[in-house]
Amino acid sequence: MRTVGVVGGGQLARMMAQAAIPLDIRLVVLAERETDAAAQVVRDVVLGAPDDARAMHELAKCCDVITFDHELVDTALLSRLEAEGFRVAPSAATMTLAQDKRLQRDALQRAGFPNPRFCASDDMETALAFATGVGFPVVVKAARGGYDGRGVWVIADESAFRDLFSDLRARGVPPLVEELLPLAGEIAMLVARSARGESVVYPAIETVQRDGICNELRVPAMFPEHHAEAARIASGIASLIGMVGIMAIEFFIANDTLYVNELAPRPHNSGHWTIDGARTSQFEQHLRAVLDLPLGNPDLVSPQVCTVNILGGAAEIDPRDTLEVALAVPEARIHLYGKEPRNGRKLGHVTVTGDDRETVFATAKRAVGAIESGRQD
Amino acid sequence: MRTVGVVGGGQLARMMAQAAIPLDIRLVVLAERETDAAAQVVRDVVLGAPDDARAMHELAKCCDVITFDHELVDTALLSRLEAEGFRVAPSAATMTLAQDKRLQRDALQRAGFPNPRFCASDDMETALAFATGVGFPVVVKAARGGYDGRGVWVIADESAFRDLFSDLRARGVPPLVEELLPLAGEIAMLVARSARGESVVYPAIETVQRDGICNELRVPAMFPEHHAEAARIASGIASLIGMVGIMAIEFFIANDTLYVNELAPRPHNSGHWTIDGARTSQFEQHLRAVLDLPLGNPDLVSPQVCTVNILGGAAEIDPRDTLEVALAVPEARIHLYGKEPRNGRKLGHVTVTGDDRETVFATAKRAVGAIESGRQD
Numbered sequence A, B: 001m002r003t004v005g006v007v008g009g010g011q012l013a014r015m016m017a018q019a020a021i022p023l024d025i026r027l028v029v030l031a032e033r034e035t036d037a038a039a040q041v042v043r044d045v046v047l048g049a050p051d052d053a054r055a056m057h058e059l060a061k062c063c064d065v066i067t068f069d070h071e072l073v074d075t076a077l078l079s080r081l082e083a084e085g086f087r088v089a090p091s092a093a094t095m096t097l098a099q100d101k102r103l104q105r106d107a108l109q110r111a112g113f114p115n116p117r118f119c120a121s122d123d124m125e126t127a128l129a130f131a132t133g134v135g136f137p138v139v140v141k142a143a144r145g146g147y148d149g150r151g152v153w154v155i156a157d158e159s160a161f162r163d164l165f166s167d168l169r170a171r172g173v174p175p176l177v178e179e180l181l182p183l184a185g186e187i188a189m190l191v192a193r194s195a196r197g198e199s200v201v202y203p204a205i206e207t208v209q210r211d212g213i214c215n216e217l218r219v220p221a222m223f224p225e226h227h228a229e230a231a232r233i234a235s236g237i238a239s240l241i242g243m244v245g246i247m248a249i250e251f252f253i254a255n256d257t258l259y260v261n262e263l264a265p266r267p268h269n270s271g272h273w274t275i276d277g278a279r280t281s282q283f284e285q286h287l288r289a290v291l292d293l294p295l296g297n298p299d300l301v302s303p304q305v306c307t308v309n310i311l312g313g314a315a316e317i318d319p320r321d322t323l324e325v326a327l328a329v330p331e332a333r334i335h336l337y338g339k340e341p342r343n344g345r346k347l348g349h350v351t352v353t354g355d356d357r358e359t360v361f362a363t364a365k366r367a368v369g370a371i372e373s374g375r376q377d
Helices: A011-020 A053-061 A075-083 A092-099 A101-111 A124-134 A158-170 A224-240 A282-290 A319-327 A357-373 B011-020 B053-061 B075-083 B092-099 B101-111 B124-134 B158-170 B224-240 B282-290 B319-327 B357-373
Strands: A003-007 A026-031 A044-047 A065-068 A138-142 A152-155 A175-179 A183-193 A199-201 A205-210 A213-219 A245-254 A257-264 A304-311 A333-336 A346-354 B003-007 B026-031 B044-047 B065-068 B138-142 B152-155 B175-179 B183-193 B199-201 B205-210 B213-219 B245-254 B257-264 B304-311 B333-336 B346-354
Touching: A003 A011, A003 A053, A011 A026, A011 A282, A026 A053, A044 A053, A053 A065, A053 A075, A065 A282, A075 A092, A092 A101, A092 A257, A101 A175, A101 A224, A101 A257, A124 A158, A124 A175, A138 A158, A152 A158, A158 A175, A183 A224, A183 A282, A199 A224, A213 A357, A224 A245, A224 A257, A245 A282, A304 A357, A319 A333, A319 A346, A319 A357, A346 A357, B003 B011, B003 B053, B011 B026, B011 B282, B026 B053, B044 B053, B053 B065, B053 B075, B065 B282, B075 B092, B092 B101, B092 B257, B101 B175, B101 B224, B101 B257, B124 B158, B124 B175, B138 B158, B152 B158, B158 B175, B183 B224, B183 B282, B199 B224, B213 B357, B224 B245, B224 B257, B245 B282, B304 B357, B319 B333, B319 B346, B319 B357, B346 B357
Parallel strands: A003 A026, A003 A065, A026 A044, B003 B026, B003 B065, B026 B044
Antiparallel strands: A138 A152, A138 A175, A183 A199, A183 A205, A183 A245, A205 A213, A213 A304, A245 A257, A304 A346, A333 A346, B138 B152, B138 B175, B183 B199, B183 B205, B183 B245, B205 B213, B213 B304, B245 B257, B304 B346, B333 B346
């Protein structure tokens, strides 16, 4: 029996568990708590932190391959596991790159993939000269440790720049400075690549952010003139970094040009539409890729697919209490993550498929509104 | 958190577990063994037999409602649980009817639903007079305990009839004698009904039997002229027997007329196509119905859907070993049940959706052939 170990017990591991059942793949989850989203739905849980060498060894010993629900892992520990002969996918090298936005930018730059202009210097005067050169406002990112919009700041002037830069340096966070692009939109590409080098790319995804969280997905995306190039770049990056598994690549569209925003070498929020909207979900695809099985068809199941996130609100309404109202919305495919409600927390998503772009969007919004409020409008 | 207890740990409970994850429904499975198909994929397993009062109470106490993976349960025990205030869906009364083909025939007859001519007498001469009257060959069924073609015999003449009848009586099996219809085909209907009385009917399913096992499904079915009537009958029977949950009703088509063959008050082999081929799978629909949540859309996701069973062969090839070959068949949606291979055993199924009836069938057969043989033709 094939066994996949997943480091992290969040919703991505939970949705992997769902995809593992029909393929008779055993999933073992390394979770910090018994109540974690994924730990609720699998039989085999190893309790521990991702930087706990003992727990990671326990996981490795019972699995054919180790993979990840998030990037916040100890890559030195992963390298040691690889040296001991355990399979890790994506590899320790790929995870190292994924954790560090500076390394990403450097690798992409060297390979000729389209970056915004950036400065990865630790020296404040060098970084400030760059910012002045490209012109304020600029974007400053924590090169390590940020997610879901945390660790990204738009900085208006030199004084604010100096304050933030000093603060980041004091906290030991390496800063990355980038030009602020005049965004026309954002798209994401999902690419799966297996150890044998087979790869497939999903149709381009239009992503709509709210407060730094990717909140709505629409497929097919706008900007069709950029899709072929985005797919070519996505495949190229997957090869470049030796990706094994599924990877999301977020792109900015500005100046009628694509720019790579960032990479996530795992199932990703921008791919949740694939569960109901693609022939093969990103979670099944990831399992196939890390086990070196043939990859599945990434095509759409209907002309239009829309996914909207369910976010916890100030009232901390529990989606389990309001599920009934939302299930009465025909066509809404509801996915809850088994998480306690908290303001701004991703608690689930709703996908709608159909023929008309605006209808599927309106239906998804109606179901999400129902579940977030407990009322159907 | 909503909790559903499932009596039985087979593939139906396993596929319910998959459907439970996105709705954040906790599934607790009463399984005889830790290795049962469903026990492999849920966190909460109660070990025990369905006629073990202690185990059934343990299950009942941790669940909002008890439901079933099979009909081989102790209905007296279910009645006691109901009397103690536990919710059982379908009810003990419905399960009693489902276990006994004589009671089914009587109930349908009284309500005016179309039965083949039948004789439910324990008296051999009465039964023989019936058989002679409708004409040999006739069908003799074990009214209780049969499944998947076991317990059904086609009897050619009086001598064979007397032998079988005596044998069944000696073993305490109540016989049911039915006319042998000149079959033009078979269809099945899936109907879901919730406690509040909401019901939905899926499109008619064409079922192709092999050795008494329903082996292929095609949707939409042939015989469109009978579908509306079959749907009306299915809804009517669900109301008649107070069904709560999903129910499959198998029909014979003969003499240009529908006849009810039998009922199964649970997710059913004839509904496996719904996982990939319908807007709401039979497993999700069953969970919604037993929890009295709004029911989902039963429509097809594409014009044609075909499902073919994966059966164990004489060589006892393990589908886990041949999965890789089958995954290379584009479009095939493969579902394995985590069962050890044994000749004639249902080990999984493959569903293909698409636009052309013969293409989806050929693709499903190709994937099943690959997994049953380990070779792709």
